[in-house]
Each structure stands twice: as structure tokens, then as C-alpha cells.
Amino acid sequence: MRSLLTIFFAASTLAVAAEPVRLTSDGSLKRDPRFVDGGNSIVYCFDENPALVRMMKLSMDDRSAKPVFENAAGKHHIEPAFSPDGNWISYTACTGNLTARLVIASLKEGKEAYITHQGRGGTRSPVFSPDSKRVIYAFAEKGPQQLWSVKTDGSDKKQLTTSSGVSNWPTFTPDGRQIVFSNSREKNYEIYIMNADGSNERRLTTNTLMDIRPAVSPDGRQIAFVSTRTGNYDVFVMNIDGSNLRQITNSDERDDYPRWHPNGRQLVTVSERDGEFDLYLRDVVDVNVADR
């Protein structure tokens, strides 16, 4: 009898997700969390004050946070990306009126490359290839916003897509062979997957509302993303082929910017609760299944 009860309670525990863990408590507007240091830290950006969006590093041990750059010098830093080999950081830096540029910086040697294009405008959403040799990002140079690829030294800039609509949020599969991203050509953002050279594109979501910010899981089998299909911003997970959709958050307030923990079982999100924006660590459990 005791063994049966033990099994019953163990099964119950598996079916119920742990409560999300609130990692920050200042409530300021936040964005772009990324796990670093093997999951022991999170780098994120937040509104330090009305005139500065600052990049911070949060320790998962003691929850203390410190600026990534001590001297931000009035420049806003957003959308950080770190190379898998730990040698590089890339981010978007706002440098003046209507101008933003992509920075690729060596964390060990201090060298920086600035990626520029014709005309003024802003780069978006950099991400490193799994071999840490290239950065993929989004930019609109002459018309529709496309995905671009460049070496870490800033050379060999290539345009990867030639699609209509707005392309954004590229992310690699762990093997580096495919890129997942969003595009709006079908009247709203949908998620697509293509080969790393831009070929063999396939659509993964079909919906009349936005599906954005895809993030591929560490094992390459799942994609977390944000959708407004519930009526506001919620986080979902689906298999890499678009099947097996699961809803991870279910709040009247906003849940956004999902990123995978290296353990592949948890996500960090920026979630708005009672009007305050903080980082939350949550298990990847379908809230609709958990509710049953």
C-alpha cells in the first residue's frame, strides 16, 4: 500500500509544474535575458533610468546583479548575444539620434568590430553561429528587413534572405545547420526554419496573430516562442518541426523574451505581474495540461 501511495504522489509531482521563481524584484522594464556561465548567470537589459537601458549580469546563486559594462557612457545596450566558445559578445548599441549599430567584441582581447550598412538605421537581434565564427542579425538596408551574416571580425558580410515582409529574431539549431526566425510576409509574424545558407525554407506556425522571438532548445528538439494568440503576450513551446504545441504561460499580463536554461527543462522569461517586469525561471510544462 505504501509503495502504491509513493508511486501515486511521485506521479502527481511530475504532472504539476513548480511555481515560477522570481529572479529579480525591482520591477523595471526588462528585456533580452540570456543564460551565460553554463546557466549560473543571466545577462539581461533593463531601464536603469529613463535615459539609459543598461546590460546587467545576474548571479543565479545570490541574485546579485552588476553592470556588464561599468561605463555605459550614455549608450543604450540591448539584445546581447554570447558566442558558444565564450570568446565573443555581440549587441546593439544606440549611439545617437536615430542611429544604432551592431557591435561584435572580443571578451578576451578587447577588440571590437562595428557592423555598418548604407543609410541610417538599426541592426537587430544578433546571434552567434554554433562554431562561434559568424554573427547572424537582421537589418533593413534597402526595403524589406532581411537576415544578414558576418564574420566576427566584421568581414564577409552576406545577405541571407530576400523575402518580402519583416524578418527578425534569427536563432541557430545547435548543430549549426539550420536557422529559425520570424517573418511577416503572411500578414503577421510566423516562424520559419531554413538551412544556414538560406535554402529550403519551411513555415512552422500558421496563425493570424504574431509568433515571434523563437529560441531553439539546447538539444535542438524544441522551439520556445512568444505569441499573442491567447489575447496577449504568452510563451509557447513546440517541437522543432512545428508539432506538439504547448502553452507555457497563461496570464492576463505579458510574458515575453523566453530563453532556454542549458538544462533544457526550464525557461527564463520577462513577465509582467501587477505592472512590474521581472525575470522568472519556469519549468517547461503545458499550463493547459497542468490545469486539468
Next chain:
Amino acid sequence: MIDFGSFRTASCTGTNRRSFLRTAAAVPAFAAAGLPAMADIEAARKRAKAKSVILLWLWGGPSHVDMVDPKPDAPDDFRGPFGTIATKTPGMQFTELLPRMAARSDRYSVIRSMQTTNGGHPGAGTVGVTGFEESPGPVQPNFGAIVARHRGQQEALPPFFYVGRGIPRDLPRRIEGYGGGTLGKAWDPFLVHCSERGEVSIPTLKMLPRMSPNRIRDRRALMKQMDAERYRLDASEVDRWGQTFQSAYGLLTSDEAREAFDLTSESRKTRSSYGNTTFGQGCLLARRLAQAGVPYIQVNWSEYVETFTPNGDFGWDTHIYNFELLQDRHCPIFDRAYSALLDDLYDQGMMDDTLLVAMGEFGRTPRISNRASREHWQHCYFSIWAGAGIEPGRCIGESDARGEYPVSRPITPLMAGTTIAELCGVGAQERAQMKVLDGGSLIDELL
């Protein structure tokens, strides 16, 4: 045709001052005969339901086609990336960025055929809040100054507030139509700032060290400190100082005023419903000021697009990152704050006598730019109206298939200002006496 209440004549260019004088001169004859002019005056009196106006000034030019006037069937280079959702107003769709507002559209009306004459921020800003171009001048008074002058100075609280960091501006200069204009500087707005934490500060008092509304308790000490500051100024500054600090002193020594500024007396639920953003808490402060009897409060959107423009304050001016900014920051903040304010005004029983207007100085180009954003577009934009007798649940005006131009009657800032004034009891006669809003007509569809 003479429509005294609406201040219209048959002229397609609207009523000029001469035509008004002709109309005014004819009033006694109409009145003696008991003819419709008096009925119109009576109708105007009945329309004057707004004790307070809250103008949410969406400085920078919000994109109409990415918010309340989506064009999902427009060509690729016009259509934005956002899906559309139904609202409670039959036939009216919004983009998916405004779900809370869509669920409340039976409480307000949207004008989709706004049109202005200026495509630059300071110039269009002045047109947007005065109804007239800055040049050839003189600069006309802000709608708030007109209402303030009509109501007169109150005992404790100034009649015209700006909630925000300062006077809206772009890099070269501020808008000229921010204040009293031809009515004089006495009717300039009184500036207060509200942080994302609901902490209210009065920039005027920043010259006084360690001074804040919550810390003012000892009136004698305050007066002494103010006098000390006054002696440090040269003669030319004394008058201005005196005027400003008379207002400030009245504010800070008044329990009524201090109470209006104290957002902590609101429940946590109410405060959080607005969102912990500067704009959200500013909207809550505006509601409290209206509740305290302030006739006109202009909440200036600011600070958010700064992310991409250091030390600028350009609000909705999304020349770059238009789609990202709208989905990441501006629209979620606006959707939450506007909806909370609307709900709060209803819950407080203030909707019948509070006029809530949201608009910017222009829209943005329906054609997507080469940097995947949108530029200035003065030919078509939107405004949102609620309360104080505004007929809710209407979609007024229509833009063409690409959102470039109105296909029905264009609505101008002068018409918006005239309607605001009329709803505040500043009727045609009063406007003529003040020599303001010359030629303005009512937006009849709202009433």
C-alpha cells in the same frame, strides 16, 4: 447656413472672424424672433459637460496603420507585420498590439481621418495643440490655456497642468504652442513629473534643495527658503520667479494639492493597473488632478523612444525600430495605461464630466521605409475620444485602402480644439471674446 453653436458657415474654408462678427451681430435679431440661434446656444450650453479634460499627448507621431487603422490587405510595402483583432465596435479592427483597448472600444470613439498641415514635430506639435501654425504668428494659445482662462485661477491648483518631463521638443527646439500664447504667460501650463514609481516631482522646485511635495510640512520654513532663493536672482528674473513660485507655494502649502499628488493613497491594485511606467503613473496622476478639479491636464508621452535616441525625448517618433518599439514598449504601455484610465474614470463615476482625448501631432508613412520603419505623415492620423458627452463606440472618418489620405471628411486639430473648448463651456461667444480658435468648427459626429 449659420450654425452658431457649431460655429460654422457655408464657407468651405470654415468661419473666419469677420463671418463670426456678422453672425454675432445678427444674434439679437434672431433672439428677438426666437429663432434657432438661441436654440443652438442652448444646445451648446447643454454640451458643456466637461469639468476636466485629460489630453494624452502622444508626442512624436504614433503610427496609425500599426495601431487603430490597420490595412491588412494593403501591398507588402505598406502593410505592417502585425495581425488584426476585432474590437467591440462593429466593423472596426485594431492591430494585435492593443488588445485591452479593443475590448473597451464601446467606451470611446476613434477618428481615423485626422489631417494636419505640418510635417515637422515642433510645427505640427503647435498645430496639434493650438489649431494654428506658429508662423506668421503670433503663436495661438494651447487648448489647455483657453480652458484655463475660461475657468480662471483656482485657489490651490493651477488650472492647466503638464504631466511629463518638460515641454515637448525635438533636437533643435521645443514646440511654441505649449502655453498661453496670445492669452499670456499667466496661462502657461504648470509642469509636474511623475516617475514610474509614482513619485511626483515639481521641476520648478528643483532649485530648492531637498524639496518635494511629500516633504513640505512646515509652511514657514518653505517660505523662508523660497525668499532666500528669490534674493539670489537678478531683477529680471524676479517677476517670473514670483509668478511661478506663487503657484508652487500655493500647491505645496495646500492640503488639497498635496493630496492630489500623493499616488500612494491609491490602492496597490489601482496603481499597478496603470503599469509601472512613467506614462502609466502619469495617467493616474492626471485622474487624481481631474478629481481635484483641475480643468485641463495634458499628459505628455515621453522617455520611451529614448532607448534609441540618447538624451532625446521624441516619444513615438519611430524612424528606426518602428515595429520593434511598438510591440516591445510603446503599445503595451499605452494599451495598459489607457485602458486602466478608462476603467478608473468609469469606476470613479467621472466619465460623464471628464473628457479623455488621445492624439499625437501626426501619423506615420503608410509606406514602409527603406529601414523597415515609418516616417512622418501629416495627411492622415488618428485621435481617440471618450467621456463628457462623447458618443462612444463609433469609428469616425475613413482612410483610403493604404491609410494615406482620408476618404471622408478630414478632421483637423482646429476642429479638435474647438470641440474640446465647446465641451468645456467655451462656446462660440467666449471664443470670439478671447479671440481664439477662429474658424474652428465642431466635430459633430462625436456629439
